[in-house]
Amino acid sequence: MTYRLLTAAAITFGTLGIFVPPAYANLPSGFPSSSDSCRGFIHSKEKSSYRKSTARRRARRNWEYYARTQARWSRRKWEWSKFQHYDCWKGNKWHCKAAAYPCRD
Numbered sequence: 001m002t003y004r005l006l007t008a009a010a011i012t013f014g015t016l017g018i019f020v021p022p023a024y025a026n027l028p029s030g031f032p033s034s035s036d037s038c039r040g041f042i043h044s045k046e047k048s049s050y051r052k053s054t055a056r057r058r059a060r061r062n063w064e065y066y067a068r069t070q071a072r073w074s075r076r077k078w079e080w081s082k083f084q085h086y087d088c089w090k091g092n093k094w095h096c097k098a099a100a101y102p103c104r105d
Contacts, residue, residue, distance in 0.1 A: 043099035075102035
């Protein structure tokens, strides 16, 4: 009985690792040092456009909006953030998300 329960648990937990969504599979690991005065990881909503550069720019602007509202005004700039990351894919249009740790200048 115990052996079956452990086997079922192992199969369940083993299969959960297979279904990682692609949007989160490539997110950076680690955390900036405390001297960087960074806040928690923020990611934007999915933004789309027919051009990849426009979709990235829209995702970046959405990330800056969230950084302003969640991590305060002093950490609002994408250029100041650490571990900047875009996750883009092509369907009918380009779809992108931006993610980073908001930090001070």
